[in-house]
Amino acid sequence: MNGEPVVPVLVVGAGPTGSTAALLLAGLGVACTVVDRDPTPFPTPRAVHLDDEAVRVLQQVGLADAFARISRPAGGLRLLDARLRPFAQFSRDGPGMHGHPRSSLFDQPELDALLRAELERHPLVTVRSGRELIGIEDGSPVTAALRGPRGTERLRARVVLGCDGAHSTVRAAIGARLRDLRFDESWFVVDVRCRAGIPTWGGVDQVCDPRRAATFLPLPDDRYRWEFRMHPGESAELLARPEQLARLTAAWGVPVTELEVLRAAAYTFRARIADRWRAGPVLLLGDAAHLMPPFIGQGLGAGLRDAHNLAWKLAWKLAAAPQSSHGGILDTYQRERAPHVEAVIRGAVRVGRALTGGPHTTAALRRPLAGLLLRVPAVRERAQRGIATRYPAGPLVDRRRHRADLPGTPCPQPTVRAGGRPTPLDDVLGAGYALLTCGEPDPALAARARRLGARIVQLGTDVTDDGALRAWLAAGRATTVLVRPDRIVEASSPA
Numbered sequence: 001m002n003g004e005p006v007v008p009v010l011v012v013g014a015g016p017t018g019s020t021a022a023l024l025l026a027g028l029g030v031a032c033t034v035v036d037r038d039p040t041p042f043p044t045p046r047a048v049h050l051d052d053e054a055v056r057v058l059q060q061v062g063l064a065d066a067f068a069r070i071s072r073p074a075g076g077l078r079l080l081d082a083r084l085r086p087f088a089q090f091s092r093d094g095p096g097m098h099g100h101p102r103s104s105l106f107d108q109p110e111l112d113a114l115l116r117a118e119l120e121r122h123p124l125v126t127v128r129s130g131r132e133l134i135g136i137e138d139g140s141p142v143t144a145a146l147r148g149p150r151g152t153e154r155l156r157a158r159v160v161l162g163c164d165g166a167h168s169t170v171r172a173a174i175g176a177r178l179r180d181l182r183f184d185e186s187w188f189v190v191d192v193r194c195r196a197g198i199p200t201w202g203g204v205d206q207v208c209d210p211r212r213a214a215t216f217l218p219l220p221d222d223r224y225r226w227e228f229r230m231h232p233g234e235s236a237e238l239l240a241r242p243e244q245l246a247r248l249t250a251a252w253g254v255p256v257t258e259l260e261v262l263r264a265a266a267y268t269f270r271a272r273i274a275d276r277w278r279a280g281p282v283l284l285l286g287d288a289a290h291l292m293p294p295f296i297g298q299g300l301g302a303g304l305r306d307a308h309n310l311a312w313k314l315a316w317k318l319a320a321a322p323q324s325s326h327g328g329i330l331d332t333y334q335r336e337r338a339p340h341v342e343a344v345i346r347g348a349v350r351v352g353r354a355l356t357g358g359p360h361t362t363a364a365l366r367r368p369l370a371g372l373l374l375r376v377p378a379v380r381e382r383a384q385r386g387i388a389t390r391y392p393a394g395p396l397v398d399r400r401r402h403r404a405d406l407p408g409t410p411c412p413q414p415t416v417r418a419g420g421r422p423t424p425l426d427d428v429l430g431a432g433y434a435l436l437t438c439g440e441p442d443p444a445l446a447a448r449a450r451r452l453g454a455r456i457v458q459l460g461t462d463v464t465d466d467g468a469l470r471a472w473l474a475a476g477r478a479t480t481v482l483v484r485p486d487r488i489v490e491a492s493s494p495a
Contacts, residue, residue, distance in 0.1 A: 004154075004156060005156075006141045006156045006157065006158060007031065007032070007033045007126075007155065007156070007157045007158070008030050008031050008032065008157070008158050008159065008318055009022070009025055009030055009031070009032045009033070009157060009158065009159045009160075009161060009314070009318075010032075010033050010035065010142075010144055010155060010157035010159070010160045010161070011032055011033070011034045011035070011161045011163055012035055012036075012133045012144075012160065012161065012162050012163060012164045012169070012170050013034075013035075013036060013162070013163035013164035013165060013286075013288070014034050014035075014036035014038075014041070014115075014116065014119070014127065014129070015036075015042075015112070015163060015165065015286070016047070016108070016111055016112065016115060016286075016300055016303065016304065017163045017285050017286030017287075017300070017303030017304060017306065017307055018034060018036075018161065018163030018164075018285070018286070019034065019112075019115035019116065019118075019119055020057060020058070020061060020115065020303075020304055020307045020308075021161055021163060021285060021306075021307035021310065021311055022034050022119060022125050023061035023115070023118055023119065023122065023125070024057075024060060024061060024307055024308065024311035024312070025124075025311050025314065025315060026122045026124040026125050027060070027061060027431065028311065028312060028315035028431065029124070029315065029319075030124070030314070030315050030318055031124045031125070031126075032124065032125050032126070033125075033126045033127075033128060033155065033157070034119060034125060034126070034127045034128070035128045035129075035131045035132075035133065035144075035146060035155075036127075036128075036129050036130075036131070037130070037131065037132035037133075038129065038130070039129045039130040040129065041109065041112035041113060041116050042108075042109070042112065043109055044109070044191070044262065044263045045107050045108055045109060045191045045219075045223075045225070045262065045263055046108045047108045047111075047299060047300040048105055048106060048107065048108065048217055048219060048225060048297075049074070049103065049104065049105055049106075049217075049294075049297035049300070049301075050067075050071075050104050050106070050297075050300060050301055050304075051096070051102060051103055051104075051297070051298070051301055052095065052096035052097070052098040052099065052100040052101060052102050052103075052104075053096075053098045053301065053305070053389065053410065054300065054301035054304045054305065055067060055098070055100040055101070055104060056098040056099065056100060056413060056426070056487070057304040057305070057307065057308045058304070059099075059100070059424065059426060060308070060426065060431075061118065062118070063114055063115070063118060064100065066114050067104070067106070067111065067114065068100075070106055070107070070110040070111065070114070070220065071104040071105060071106035071220060072104065072105055072106075072218075072219070072220045073093075073101035073102075073103065073104055073105075074092060074101075074103040074104065074105045074202065074203050074204055074217075075091060075092065075093060075201060075202035075203030076089065076090045076091040076092035076093070076103065076203040076204070077089070077090045077092070077203060077204050077205075077206060078090075078201065078203060078204070078205050078206070079206050079208055079355065080205050080206065080207045080208065081207075081208060081209070082207070082208075082209035082210075082211065083251070084205070084207065084251050084252075087208075089203075091203075092203070097410070097412040097413070098410070098412065098413050099412075099413035099414065099415065099424050099425070099426075103203075103204075103297070105204075105217060105218065105219050105220065106219065106220060107219055107220060107223060108300075128146075128148075130148055130149055131146040131147065131148040131153075132146065132147045132148075132169075133145070133146055133164065133169045133170065134146065134147050134152070134169070135169075135173065136160065136170065136173040136174070136282065138280070140158075140281070141156040141157055141158050141281075142156065142157050142158070142159075142160050142280075142281055142282060143155070143156050144156075144157060144160060157281075158281060158318065159281045159282075159283070159314060159318070160281065160282045160283070161283055161284075161285055161310075162174075162282065162283065162284045162285065162288045162289075163285045163286050163288060163303070164288055165286070165287045165288060166270075166287045166288075166291055168284065168287070168288035170282060170284060170288060171274060171284055171288050171289075173282070174276070174278075174279035174282050174284075175279070176274045176275055176276045176277070176279070176284065177274065177275050178272035178273065178274055178275075178291070179272065179273050179274070179275055180271070180272060181271035181272060181273065181342070181345055181346065181349065182271065182349075183269070183270060183271035183293055183349045183352070183353075184268055184269070184270055184271075185229060185268065185269045185293070185352070186229075186230040186234075186266055186267070186268050186269075187227050187228060187229050187230060187266070187267050187268075187269055188227070188228045188229075188230050188234070188236055188239045188240075188248075188264070188265075188266055188267075189225065189226075189227050189263070189264070189265055189266075189267050190225065190226045190227075190228075190240075190245065190248075190249075190261065190263070190264045191219075191223065191224075191225050191261070191262040191263040191264075192223070192224050192225075192226075192259040192260060192261055192262060193222050193223050193224075193259070193260040193262060194222055194223075194224060194254060194258055194259055194260070195222050195258075195260075196254070196258050197222065198218070198224055198252055198254050199252075199253070200216075200218040202218065203218075204216070204217050204297075205217075206295075206355055206356070208355050208356065212228060212229060212231075212248075213228075213229040213355070213356030214226060214227060214228045214229070214248075215227040215294075216252070223262070226248070226249060227294075228248055229356060230266060235266065236264055236265050236266035239264070240261070240264035242256055245259070245261070245264075269293035269294060269352070270291045270292075270293070271291065271292055271293060271345050271346075271348070271349050272290065272291040272345075273289070273290045273291075273338065273341060273342055273345060274288070274289045274290065276334065277289050277333065277334040277337070277338065278330065278331075278333065278334060283310065283330070283333065285303060285306040285307055285310065286300075286302070286303030286306055286307075287299070287303065289306065289337075289341070290302060290341045290342075290345065291345075292341075292344065292345040292348050293345075293348045293349060293352050294348070295348045295349075295351045295352040295355070295356070296344070296347060296348045296351055296387065298344050298348065298387070302341055302344060305337070305340075305389070306333075306337055306341075308486045308487075309333060309336060309337050309486050309488075310330075310333050311486075312432075312484070312485035312486055313329045313330060313332065313333060313396075314330065316329060317329055317330055328395065329395070329396070331395075332394055332395055332396050335392070335394055336391040336392065336394065336396070336397070337391075339391075339392060340389055340390065340391065343387055344387045347387040388409070389409065389410050389488070390408050390409050391408040391409075391488060392408065393407070393408065396484065396488075396490055397488070397489075397490060398490065398491040398492070402477065404475060404476055404477055405476060405477060405478075405492065406472075406473075406476035406477075406478055406481055406489040406492045407489050407490060407491055407492060408488065408489065409476075409488070409489055410487050410488055410489070411425075411429075411436065411472075411481065411483045411487050411488070411489055412425075412468065412469070412472055413425045413426055413487070414465050414466065414468040414469060415465070416428060416463040416464060416465040416469075417463065417464045417465070418462060418463045425463070425465075425469075426487065428457055428462070428463055429455060429457060429483060429487075430455045431485060432452075432453055432454065432455065432485050433449065433452040433453060433454035433455070433482065433483065433484060433485060433490075434454050434455045434456075434457055434482075434483045435449040435454045435455070435456050435457065435480065435481070435482055435483070436457050436459070436469070436480070436481050436483055437456070437457070437458055437459065437479060437480035437481075438458075438459040438460065438469070438470055438473055438479055438480070439479040439480065441456075441479075441480045441493065442480060442493035445480055445482060445491060445492075445493045446480075448482065448491065449482055452482075454482065473495070474495065476492065477492075477494055477495050478492035478493060478494060478495055479493055479494070479495050480492065480493040481493075
């Protein structure tokens with residue numbers, strides 16, 4: 001064993017989170033080996049929604065345009081009563097602050113195929129399918145035991161990333177436990193193809209029926225998804241029968257004979273978060289670290305944010321970057337991500353309970369009241385602010401002196417003009433640190449940026465835009481920001 005080569009990073013799980021983590025690391029020059037127990041990508045639909053911040057992560061691995069071709073922008077969310085009559089609507093039209101549609105619907109097998117093809121093309125990524133992790137031995141390097149077609153094999157790695165889902169073997173191996181945030185509901189999920197088409201307004205419908213809460217999502221092309229809350233004693237086998245499925249979908253006016261069922265399964269929506277995300281060189285990402293109900297569509301996006309937060313830190317750690325003064329850089333991963341993920345999970349639970357929570361009278365009254373309140377812009381803004389990315393102060397985020405201050409929050413990505421051509425801001429900022437300024441940078445912050453090898457981007461000189469960046473800086477009481485590789489503002493100088 002001692003003479004065998006050591007891989008820099010072993011990624012366990014080739015789903016979207018693990019694949020994206022590997023591609024981000026490879027883009028930073030870190031070789032990765034990706035193992036997955038399945039010989040081919042999982043063929044049935046699962047995740048169906050990403051927001052603009054998550055698509056921005058795909059942009060960093062060169063897949064934003066390809067993702068746009070397999071997805072469709074969603075118009076927003078409507079709340080419907082039991083007869084499918086809308087009583088509230090929340091639009092999500094147009095691009096968001098991250099330069100992509102605010103809400104996109106897609107079919108996960110198509111995203112998996114894009115990511116797998118990119119993994120197999122990249123010279124720094126090795127994919128070993130059909131191999132299941134069965135154990136991890138502590139040490140430096142770590143030794144992973146894998147069960148594959150030829151029996152058990154061992155692989156040594158400097159770092160192991162557990163991206164192996166809700167039933168994570170990596171999580172069990174490091175002794176991490178899931179903390180229960182008190183939400184468990186069984187739902188029946190049906191993915192169908194309907195070539196005749198199902199009438200839709202272009203967004204997601206949430207049916208706020210105390211007898212049977214439901215969600216309807218129009219996916220790209222001729223695919224659709226329904227999610228129905230299950231009653232005690234029901235099973236997926238029962239509800240998937242043609243006569244039962246016809247009863248569930250009757251309100252949409254499409255004969256069940258027109259539906260090709262791609263998947264019909266029972267899922268338990270849970271709210272959980274791991275008590276620790278790291279044990280030395282072994283770290284957890286995505287569903288291995290947290291589980292959330294789907295009511296605000298953030299499950300997969302949270303995993304991509306994990307990968308975005310961790311990849312550049314890990315690349316610096318493995319390179320022992322001399323310019324970094326952050327010896328405990330990996331300690332910031334859970335410190336930054338866990339509070340945000342927990343806030344998003346709790347937000348999803350609140351939304352789920354308000355809009356679908358139970359048949360009793362108070363719940364039935366609460367649903368239309370929630371719809372009415374969310375029509376008020378100030379209430380809606382406060383609800384969205386509660387789940388927005390906002391990392392706490394620490395080694396990689398300066399302390400905020402005012403709520404409007406920018407450290408810990410994402411830098412927006414408008415389309416700018418650079419070199420006479422329109423281009424996304426991230427393409428100008430580059431893969432590392434960047435100093436974005438609309439004036440003379442503060443000397444101390446400029447010196448800090450130089451130590452970090454930051455690219456200097458001067459508004460009005462290097463890039464021009466429609467004023468969005470200057471307005472963002474002004475609202476954040478800043479003239480200059482130091483932007484991390486994951487596009488989070490580390491520091492700012494006051495206006």
